[in-house]
Amino acid sequence: MDLSILWYLVPAALMFACGVYGFITRKNLIAILISLELMLNAADLNFVVFNRYLFPGQMEGMVFTLFAIAIAAAETALAIAIIINIYRAMGNIDIREITKMKF
Amino acid sequence: MGVTLPILILALPITMFLVLGLGGVKMPRKMAGVLGILGMGTTAVISYWVAFTYFFSGEAAYIVDGVRQQVQMFDVTWLAFTQSLVVKIGFLLDPISAMMLVVITTISFMVHLYSWGYMEHEPGFQRYYAFLSLFSFSMLGLVVATNIFQMYIFWELVGVSSYLLIGFFYKLPSAVSASKKAFIVTRFADLGFLIGILILSFYTDTFNFIDMTNNPQGVLASTGGATFMGASVLTWAMVLIFTGGMGKSAMMPLHIWLPDAMEGPTPVSALIHAATMVVAGVYLVARMFPVYLVVETSLVFVSVIGAITAFYAAVVACTQIDIKRVLAFSTISQIAFMMTSLGVAWPELHDGLGYMASMFHLFTHAMFKALLFLGAGALIHAVHSNNYTAMGGLRKYMPITHWTFLIGCLAIAGIWPFSGFFSKDEMLAAMFAQHWFWGAWMTMVAGLTAFYMFRLYYLIFWWEENPHYKEHKPHDAPWQMSVPLIFLAAVSCVAGFIPFGEFVTWNRAPYHIHIELPVAATSLTVAVLAIVLATVMYAKKNPIPTRLKDMMPGLWMAAHRRFYWDEIYMFVTHKIIFNGICRGIAWFDRHVIDATMDGFAKVAQKTSYAIRGLQSGNIQLYVLWYFAGAVLLAAITWICLL
Numbered sequence: 001m002d003l004s005i006l007w008y009l010v011p012a013a014l015m016f017a018c019g020v021y022g023f024i025t026r027k028n029l030i031a032i033l034i035s036l037e038l039m040l041n042a043a044d045l046n047f048v049v050f051n052r053y054l055f056p057g058q059m060e061g062m063v064f065t066l067f068a069i070a071i072a073a074a075e076t077a078l079a080i081a082i083i084i085n086i087y088r089a090m091g092n093i094d095i096r097e098i099t100k101m102k103f
Numbered sequence: 104m105g106v107t108l109p110i111l112i113l114a115l116p117i118t119m120f121l122v123l124g125l126g127g128v129k130m131p132r133k134m135a136g137v138l139g140i141l142g143m144g145t146t147a148v149i150s151y152w153v154a155f156t157y158f159f160s161g162e163a164a165y166i167v168d169g170v171r172q173q174v175q176m177f178d179v180t181w182l183a184f185t186q187s188l189v190v191k192i193g194f195l196l197d198p199i200s201a202m203m204l205v206v207i208t209t210i211s212f213m214v215h216l217y218s219w220g221y222m223e224h225e226p227g228f229q230r231y232y233a234f235l236s237l238f239s240f241s242m243l244g245l246v247v248a249t250n251i252f253q254m255y256i257f258w259e260l261v262g263v264s265s266y267l268l269i270g271f272f273y274k275l276p277s278a279v280s281a282s283k284k285a286f287i288v289t290r291f292a293d294l295g296f297l298i299g300i301l302i303l304s305f306y307t308d309t310f311n312f313i314d315m316t317n318n319p320q321g322v323l324a325s326t327g328g329a330t331f332m333g334a335s336v337l338t339w340a341m342v343l344i345f346t347g348g349m350g351k352s353a354m355m356p357l358h359i360w361l362p363d364a365m366e367g368p369t370p371v372s373a374l375i376h377a378a379t380m381v382v383a384g385v386y387l388v389a390r391m392f393p394v395y396l397v398v399e400t401s402l403v404f405v406s407v408i409g410a411i412t413a414f415y416a417a418v419v420a421c422t423q424i425d426i427k428r429v430l431a432f433s434t435i436s437q438i439a440f441m442m443t444s445l446g447v448a449w450p451e452l453h454d455g456l457g458y459m460a461s462m463f464h465l466f467t468h469a470m471f472k473a474l475l476f477l478g479a480g481a482l483i484h485a486v487h488s489n490n491y492t493a494m495g496g497l498r499k500y501m502p503i504t505h506w507t508f509l510i511g512c513l514a515i516a517g518i519w520p521f522s523g524f525f526s527k528d529e530m531l532a533a534m535f536a537q538h539w540f541w542g543a544w545m546t547m548v549a550g551l552t553a554f555y556m557f558r559l560y561y562l563i564f565w566w567e568e569n570p571h572y573k574e575h576k577p578h579d580a581p582w583q584m585s586v587p588l589i590f591l592a593a594v595s596c597v598a599g600f601i602p603f604g605e606f607v608t609w610n611r612a613p614y615h616i617h618i619e620l621p622v623a624a625t626s627l628t629v630a631v632l633a634i635v636l637a638t639v640m641y642a643k644k645n646p647i648p649t650r651l652k653d654m655m656p657g658l659w660m661a662a663h664r665r666f667y668w669d670e671i672y673m674f675v676t677h678k679i680i681f682n683g684i685c686r687g688i689a690w691f692d693r694h695v696i697d698a699t700m701d702g703f704a705k706v707a708q709k710t711s712y713a714i715r716g717l718q719s720g721n722i723q724l725y726v727l728w729y730f731a732g733a734v735l736l737a738a739i740t741w742i743c744l745l
Contacts (some may be wrong), residue, residue, distance in 0.1 A: 020730055023721050032723075099720050 008049040016042035029083045029093040033076065040072050104156050108149050109176040109194040109247070112204065114241035115146045120233050127229030136219045139232035139490030143215045143239060147208035150243075154201040158606055165196075171611040173197040173313050177250045187308050190256075193249030195312060199389055199462060203246035206469045206700055207379050209594075211239045214374040215585035217477055220583035221370055231368070236703030238264035242379050246386060251300050251344075254387070258347065260294070261380050262289050267376060270368040271413045281366040288360040290419040292350020302336060303394075304610060316393040323397045334400065341394060341401035344409075348384025354442065355412040359499060359668050361435055365427040365489075372427060377434050377476050378469035385441045385465055392458060392609055396450070406446025406537075410544055413439035415666065417551035421558065422662040425489045426479050429559050430472070433515065436552060439469050443545060444530040447537035448609060456536065458609035459616075460529030467522035467598050471514035474591035478508040483564060485577035491559065496568030500577045503585050505564050507592040512560045514595040516553035517630045524627070525599035525618075531626050532619045542622070550629040557637035567644035596739035 015038055022035030044065045051061025087093050119142035127135055157165050157174075165172055178193030215235060222231055227685060241260035248254035265287075270282030304310050306326045315322055322337065329336040348354070353361035363377045375381070388395060388405060395402050414434045420432035448457030481504045486493050498505040514521035517528070527549060536543030604614035629659040640647050652659045661667065717728075 020726075024727050024730070095721075095723065 001094065005049060005053050009019065012042045012045040012049070013043070015039075021045065027095050029086065032095065033079050033083070036079075040068065044068050063066060104153065106177045106194075108153050111149055111476050112146055113194070113240060115142055115149075116236045116243065118142070118314075119236035120240060120303070123229055123233035123236060125231055128200060130229055132223075132228045135229035135232050139236060140215045140219065142236060142337050143208070143212045146239070146243075147212045150204040150208040151476055152343075153196070157196055157201045158198075171198050171606075171615055173317075174312070175249050186738060188354045190252045190310070191250055192253055192433035194247045195249040196247070198611055198644070200246045201387065202462065202466060202607055203386060206466055207239065207242050209247065210374055210378040210473045211235070211242075211471055213473065213477070213591060214370045214376050217373075217480070217584050217587040218368070218370045220581040221480055225368075227271070229638055231268075234267045234271070234283070235371075235374070238268065238375060238380070242383075245383060248312070250312060251304070251315075251391075252310045253294065253391070255293075255300060258351070258383065259293065259299060260288060261375075261383065262293070262351075265364070265380055267373050268371040269373065270366045271364070271368055275366065278366040281360075281363040285360040285364050288357055289350040289386070291393045292357050293347050295343040296347025296350075299340045299345075299347065302340040302343065306336065306340075312390060315525070316391065316497065319393040319397040322394055331400065335398065337394075338398045338400045341391070342397055342404055344391065345384075345388060345401065345405055348387045349408065350384070351387075352381050352384025352438045352442070353416055354384065354408050356668065358412065358416070359665075359672055360433050362428050362431045362665070365431050369427065369476060369483060372431070373473045373476030373480065376431065377472040378615070381434060381438055382441070382465050382469070385445065385461060387463060388445050389458065392445070392448070399449075402449075404446075406541070409439040409442030409444075409446055410541065411439075412436070412445060413545065413548045414551075417548050417555065418662050420555040421551065421663050422659055423680065424491060424663075426482065426491050426494075426559060426563065427476075427489055429555060430475055430479060433475075433552065433556065434472055437472065437515070438462070440527070440530060440545065441465055441468070443541065444533055447534050447541055450609065451535070451703065453533055453536040454614055455527060456614070457533030459604050459607055459614055460526060460533050462607045463524075463603040464526035464530055466601075466603070467514070467595070469589055470598055471511045471523060471595040474507060474595055475511040475515065475593065477584070477588055478504050478511060481580040481588065482508075483586070484580055486569075486571075486575075491562040493571065494563045494569060495566040496564070496572075496578060498564040500572065501579045502735065503579045503588060504566075507588040508564070509560065510595055512556045512593040514721075515556050516634060517549055517626055518553075518634075519623075519627060520596070520599060522595050522598035524623075525616075526603075528618060528623045528626060532622045535619075535622055546626055546629055547625055550633045553630040553633035554637050557634045557640050561637060561641035626695065 019035045019037075019042060021041030022068065023032055026032050026035060047061045047065045047068070051058065055061070083093055087099060090098060119139060123130075123135055123139060130138075130329070156162075158170075164174055174196045176194040178191050178195075180189055181192045182190040184190075194655050215232070218231065218235070220229055224307075228638060238261060241257050241264055245254055245257035248257060266282045266286040268284050270278050272278045300310075303315075306329075307315060309315065326336045331339055340663070346357075350357045350533065361376060365372055367376070382470070416432040416436035416439065420436065421427050423429045423432060444461035444464065448455045448459075448461065468565040472494070481501065482494060482497065483489055483505075485497075485501060488494075499689050510521065514523040514553055518526045531542055531545060531549070536544050566622075580588075602616060604616040606613075608614045638653075665672070
């Protein structure tokens with residue numbers, strides 16, 4: 001298996017760009033959360049790939065990724081809890097409607 | 104005598120101050136009064152014992168071959184900044200400090216007792232006693248100081264106590280401004296004092312009085328002949344130190360605070376502004392006297408200031424309506440007498456008689472002036488007014504006050520055999536010995552003294568009975584007030600016979616007082632003539648004083664307004680200093696310093712208003728900006744790396 005590192009990095013970059021695009025354009029909080037996860041996973045992918053290609057004898061990048069996945073899970077749970085609460089309070093989860101904290 | 108008694112003399116009053124000051128509010132009035140009186144009484148007894156032991160025990164520590172010694176009972180290091188800059192607190196026993204111990208504790212005890220009656224119904228009675236104790240402590244600490252820095256510390260402490268007591272009726276605006284005036288004027292003078300101390304100790308490398316006064320030639324030599332603006336540095340130092348004394352002792356032109364200080368309770372005026380604190384300046388010059396002797400210019404300065412002030416204050420006293428103001432100006436005049444006497448006390452003339460006479464007069468003056476003030480207090484207590492216009496014909500109603508006041512007047516006028524005669528005679532003799540001009544000038548002032556005191560006496564007790572007495576009959580004061588009056592009157596009768604020269608002289612060797620007949624006869628004649636004149640003018644209601652006043656309205660008005668010194672000060676401070684100098688400084692502060700700060704604030708405010716639209720609350724926009732920024736930074740980095 002002699003795949004170039006680019007085969008991994010380019011999809012990761014695309015994934016990250018999709019995440020950014022989704023985060024900026026989507027109006028639904030759940031969709032924004034999903035975009036966020038996309039960005040996070042793109043970063044995780046980079047960690048793993050760089051670890052594998054640049055420091056093959058070591059494990060730090062892998063372990064870090066495992067941590068990041070665990071934290072992302074917790075964070076998602078938290079975000080969903082917040083979204084549910086916002087829904088209860090406001091009646092919808094459209095980001096344009098949630099402007100109570102505005103200056 | 105060990106150190107216990109000297110320590111107790113200082114410790115008792117300060118303890119009383121702390122006890123009454125901290126616990127006073129919880130105490131019934133009577134208890135606070137009794138505590139204060141007992142504390143001061145004990146201090147007085149101890150001081151008498153210490154003075155008695157010093158003067159009469161004949162121990163070798165205190166007297167050697169007839170010359171009294173200066174003894175440091177203790178002298179502990181309080182602050183050690185460097186090897187030579189060490190501030191010590193100690194207890195110096197020598198003739199003048201022992202005499203002052205007696206004077207201060209006697210008057211203070213009498214005033215404590217008197218105040219019990221006088222202040223009975225005033226709110227803040229406990230606070231009043233606390234302040235009296237603080238004052239007594241400070242004054243005692245001042246006179247027993249072993250070094251000039253300790254003296255300076257206690258000097259400021261008496262200033263504070265004076266401030267607190269003048270402003271005791273703090274609800275009266277006049278009392279508040281009087282206390283501020285007193286504090287600021289004396290503080291201003293003390294600046295000179297401090298500079299003088301610094302110059303002196305810079306050259307001599309010591310603060311200690313004994314080191315300086317026992318070797319005045321050494322002090323002079325240590326300055327190495329340095330001069331400043333035509334006068335030697337030592338002259339400057341001594342004149343500056345004397346400036347402090349001028350402030351405290353109300354010499355011209357720093358006298359303006361003393362008449363206003365009469366806003367304080369009358370017993371306070373008796374204690375602080377007649378008998379003890381205001382003579383601190385005289386005491387200071389007496390303490391440093393040997394050093395003054397080696398720079399005669401400063402001594403001449405002292406006597407000139409004294410002579411001018413004595414005359415000025417005596418003239419002003421002739422035209423005041425407020426009886427306390429008359430006494431205040433009389434105090435200024437008498438202190439100036441002592442100053443002049445010190446100034447002419449050159450050892451080659453009459454064995455430095457002026458020094459002894461000055462201290463003698465300090466002693467007798469303290470007694471009869473306190474008596475007069477306490478008498479004035481009794482009068483004010485009876486008629487509820489400070490002005491003689493509310494009095495007149497009081498001799499039938501207040502016999503005790505009348506007789507004691509008369510004794511006080513006779514004493515200050517210098518009538519034999521009352522105490523003032525003896526001390527004034529010695530002073531005049533010393534002045535005649537210096538130059539006939541001093542003697543003649545001061546004899547005239549003595550005549551004026553007799554005149555204005557008897558003018559006051561007649562206007563209060565004779566003249567014409569005030570019609571108000573029918574509604575409100577004045578009567579003598581309660582026993583707490585009468586006892587001090589009688590005691591002080593008795594002292595004023597006999598104090599003149601004390602052989603003062605045996606105890607206090609400039610070189611601490613005994614000096615045998617003898618009355619110089621020509622001088623005594625002259626001054627006595629002048630005084631009697633002045634009294635006769637006052638009798639003619641004021642004993643019965645008659646139009647002479649008014650006619651005289653109408654003859655020279657300008658002079659009368661000028662004297663009545665104290666020759667416009669207050670107006671001059673107002674002009675200088677308000678018109679020149681406030682308007683001329685302070686206004687520029689205020690402008691700079693407002694338009695340069697404040698404006699800079701305001702400019703910063705304005706820029707920050709403008710900027711934040713301009714960019715506040717970015718804070719839209721739209722999180723996606725934030726992310727967009729953030730992302731754009733990150734890309735931009737990445738691009739820049741990229742370009743730079745390439």
